[in-house]
Amino acid sequence: MDMDGLKRQAAAQALEHVRDGMKLGLGTGSTAKHFVELLGMRVRDGLSVIGVPTSEATRINAERCGIALTTLDEVDRLDLTVDGADEIDPSLNLIKGGGGALLREKIVAAASDRMIVIADDSKWVDVLGRFPLPVEVIPFGLAATRRAIGKAFAQCGDSGQMVLRKGKDGHVFVTDGGHWIVDAHLGRITDAPRLAGLLTSIPGVVEHGLFIGLAGMAVLAGAGGIRVVERR
Ligand code: 5RP
DSSP, X not given: OOHHHHHHHHHHHHHTTOOTTOEEEEOOSHHHHHHHHHHHHHHXXXXXXXXXXXXHHHHHHHHHXXXXXXXXXXXXXXXXXXXXXXXXXXTOXXXXXXXXXXXXHHHHHHTBSOEEEEEEGGGBOSSSOSSOEEEEEOSTTHHHHHHHHHHHHHHTTOOOEEEEOBOXXXXXXXXXXXXXXXXXXXXXXXXXXXXXXXXXXXTTEEEESEEOSOOSEEEEEETTEEEEEEOO
């Protein structure tokens, strides 16, 4: 089965955890897109759920699939968020933000009672960091913010090139929130929870792609079938 088929399998498995009446966080990316499409099919068959999308792209897709939407201003907590990831480690800590939606994704995941992460099993790693870590920043004072980010890396014993993300059109990539993203090529993150805390405390950093302690379950689809990992 090709990669896209594996992603759809993981999405289908996560759908088993959805119950009638649930308030759902809807993730962003190619794997989460499968989940939204499969959820839309269940909605057409009579399932009643309401969703909070984590990006404009997901909002448009969810509307196309006939899923009722709301916002975190209108509902208090969500029952479940299903989202993809760029890397997943054995503690179910994640790197997210390859698609640029990390800020809304983290707000929605933090407002959810449960988060299930869905992926093909190439996303499973022993140590986070091979995938460049996205750090969402305010354009004002970018050079100062980059220096502070570099110091945080050094404090954790990490280092690597920081690259301002560009879109397909060659212009600076702008997030749904109007911010920029610096992708940090660290190779290996020595202490992800510590680095997450340090990055969060930097003025100019809006959010970063380390999702620590948010995912409760990972559904990984591979050539040998589906593997479900729960956080201990
Ligand atoms: C978007 C994300 C995505 O979940 C992540 O990039 C995985 O995407 P895909 O399912 O397309 O591999 O964090 O900001």
